Amino acid sequence: xxxxxxxxxxxxxxxxxxxxxxxxxxxxxxxxxxxxxxxxxxxxxxxxxxxxxxxxxxxxxxxxxxxxxxxxxxxxxxxxxxxxxxxxxxxxxxxxxxxxxxxxxxxxxxxxxxxxxxxxxxxxxxxxxxxxxxxxxxxxxxxxxxxxxxxxxxxxxxxxxxxxxxxxxxxxxxxxxxxxxxxxxxxxxxxxxxxxxxxxxxxxxxxxxxxxxxxxxxxxxxxxxxxxxxxxxxxxxxxxxxxxxxxxxxxxxxxxxxxxxxxxxxxxxxxxxxxxxxxxxxxxxxxxxxxxxxxxxxxxxxxxxxxxxxxxxxxxxxxxxxxxxxxxxxxxxxxxxxxxxxxxxxxxxxxxxxxxxxxxxx
Ligand SMILES: Cc1cc2nc3c(=O)[nH]c(=O)nc-3n(C[C@H](O)[C@H](O)[C@H](O)COP(=O)(O)OP(=O)(O)OC[C@H]3O[C@@H](n4cnc5c(N)ncnc54)[C@H](O)[C@@H]3O)c2cc1C
Ligand code: HEM
Numbered sequence: 001x002x003x004x005x006x007x008x009x010x011x012x013x014x015x016x017x018x019x020x021x022x023x024x025x026x027x028x029x030x031x032x033x034x035x036x037x038x039x040x041x042x043x044x045x046x047x048x049x050x051x052x053x054x055x056x057x058x059x060x061x062x063x064x065x066x067x068x069x070x071x072x073x074x075x076x077x078x079x080x081x082x083x084x085x086x087x088x089x090x091x092x093x094x095x096x097x098x099x100x101x102x103x104x105x106x107x108x109x110x111x112x113x114x115x116x117x118x119x120x121x122x123x124x125x126x127x128x129x130x131x132x133x134x135x136x137x138x139x140x141x142x143x144x145x146x147x148x149x150x151x152x153x154x155x156x157x158x159x160x161x162x163x164x165x166x167x168x169x170x171x172x173x174x175x176x177x178x179x180x181x182x183x184x185x186x187x188x189x190x191x192x193x194x195x196x197x198x199x200x201x202x203x204x205x206x207x208x209x210x211x212x213x214x215x216x217x218x219x220x221x222x223x224x225x226x227x228x229x230x231x232x233x234x235x236x237x238x239x240x241x242x243x244x245x246x247x248x249x250x251x252x253x254x255x256x257x258x259x260x261x262x263x264x265x266x267x268x269x270x271x272x273x274x275x276x277x278x279x280x281x282x283x284x285x286x287x288x289x290x291x292x293x294x295x296x297x298x299x300x301x302x303x304x305x306x307x308x309x310x311x312x313x314x315x316x317x318x319x320x321x322x323x324x325x326x327x328x329x330x331x332x333x334x335x336x337x338x339x340x341x342x343x344x345x346x347x348x349x350x351x352x353x354x355x356x357x358x359x360x361x362x
Contacts, residue, residue: 002091003044009091010036017083026072026081029172045082046111057114064115068128069164069218071175072119077112084108102183123220129166130155130217134209135188142273143195144241145206146180149215150188157220158227159181159252160245160324162352164218165191169204174218177205178326178352180244182251189217192276193246224350226252229260229322233349236264237308237335243276245352246326250283250290258289263321265306267331269298309334319343325351 002009014036042063049056085104089096132155136148154204157163159182164305177191193279195206209215224245234253238246243266253260264284268274277294284292292294293315304311308331311319323334332351338350 001095002088005091006037006040009087012090013039013083013087015081016086020028020083021079023078024076027172029170039084046107050107059117060111060114063221064118065122066164066192066221067115068119068122069166069216070172071128072257074116074119077116077346081105081108081112092253105354106222112191126219127153131208131214132189132217134211134213136190137209137211139206140275141191142275143206144275145193145195145209146190147193147205147209148188149192149217150186150215155187155189155220156226157189159183159248159255160224160226161220161222163189163191163220164243165201165205166216166218167201167204168213168215169207169208170200173201175201176221178222178241178244178248179220180247182248182255192241194241222352224249224324224352226256226260229348231320231322232260234260234310234322235318235321235323235339236262237267237312237323237325237327238264239267239274239308239331240275242327242331243280244326246324247276247280249324250280251286253289254283258287260289262290264290264292265295265308265311265315266292267295267297267311267327269296271299299317306333307331309338313338313342316342319345322348322350325349 006346014032045059048055049059083100085108088104092100103284128292130151130153132149132151134147136146138146140146157179159179162176162178164176166172166174177193180190180192191205193202193205195203208256222245226249236246236249246264250264253262264280266274266277266280274294274296277292279290284290293304293311295304295306295308295311297305299305306314308327312335317347318339321344323344325335336349336351340346
């Protein structure tokens with residue numbers, strides 16, 4: 001009933017939350033338009049999962065741990081719950097019966113409890129955020145920069161994972177970026193950031209960040225890691241800055257002694273945009289287990305022409321490979337379809353979520 005009114009409901013919810021509990025306002029970014037509906041969408045996700053308690057608990061646990069970086073405390077949950085239920089009651093109208101109200105109160109309490117306990121357990125073992133200093137910044141053209149940061153405290157992650165980043169220029173605006181390297185001895189992490197048109201955080205990282213600036217990192221996330229693979233034969237498919245996690249995975253295969261065979265397809269619209277190709281070619285020269293192919297979709301060149309999903313269909317078969325896909329959502333979607341159509345089981349196709357990760361997990 002309320003889903004079609006999501007936009008309006010979200011505005012009302014935040015309005016009463018900030019009016020009744022002004023102390024929580026500073027936790028949220030100043031302009032919240034892009035994010036506004038996330039809370040409601042996560043509730044809808046929770047409703048979807050209600051008959052799968054295991055997935056539900058996993059989802060809420062993940063959400064609770066992720067909230068630590070916002071500075072959320074257990075004491076804030078009743079305030080949010082009260083405003084949320086009042087909002088639902090207002091928009092559901094006569095359908096908001098005492099039974100429904102009681103069920104939602106119970107459901108919110110359960111979700112909040114799972115989020116709070118997950119956050120408390122997490123607090124015992126690691127920080128909520130890791131300050132990190134920019135130690136290197138290299139512009140790669142086409143609005144892409146490689147930013148290398150050094151966290152001030154040990155930061156454990158696995159190759160292929162991504163991190164959330166808050167910059168000093170856009171406080172409270174957390175955005176996700178994949179780490180482009182396997183864990184290094186010096187503890188540094190390199191991010192490949194593409195400035196999107198009108199983008200706030202990406203624009204700041206590409207055009208403003210300089211050596212010495214300090215950003216904040218949230219905990220590492222993502223299941224696109226080498227340990228998720230069943231096979232020794234791996235297919236990596238990367239478009240644009242989607243190369244970052246794939247590059248990290250290639251380094252990880254090398255770190256583990258090159259026991260895997262890796263076929264890497266790198267795609268772009270034009271040769272000039274075939275970002276990172278030279279770097280990967282150098283890696284392929286060093287490692288006999290790595291084959292790399294560049295595909296260009298919008299230009300006539302000698303070599304492979306076409307979009308990545310089409311090229312994949314031509315080269316297979318891939319049903320005995322684990323596939324790792326990374327890049328624009330549409331490319332990943334089409335590549336996944338092509339692979340599934342050609343017999344790769346879904347469990348062997350790995351990719352990151354396209355949007356807010358907490359909304360796509362599990
Ligand atoms: C799991 C995950 C991993 C990611 N890894 C990387 C990475 O390694 N490198 C990287 O550069 N980005 C990556 N992203 C995207 C990144 O998190 C941001 O969404 C992106 O940098 C835009 O943020 P912004 O604050 O600059 O834009 P916003 O201020 O949020 O958006 C401004 C405008 O840009 C539009 N916009 C937002 N994102 C995009 C986009 N991707 N393409 C085109 N238009 C957009 C919005 O609709 C809006 O109109 C990743 C995202 C996820 C979910
Ligand atoms: C059942 C309870 C809750 C649910 C389901 C929920 C859900 C969400 C989701 C899905 C996001 C987006 C996360 C992301 O972008 O990575 C989010 C962001 C956020 N939440 Fe919650 N949340 C809950 C409770 C709370 C509470 C109690 C607070 C404290 C006041 C809070 C504060 C925030 C803040 C500050 C953000 C960041 C907003 C932004 O970046 O625009 N949340 N929440």
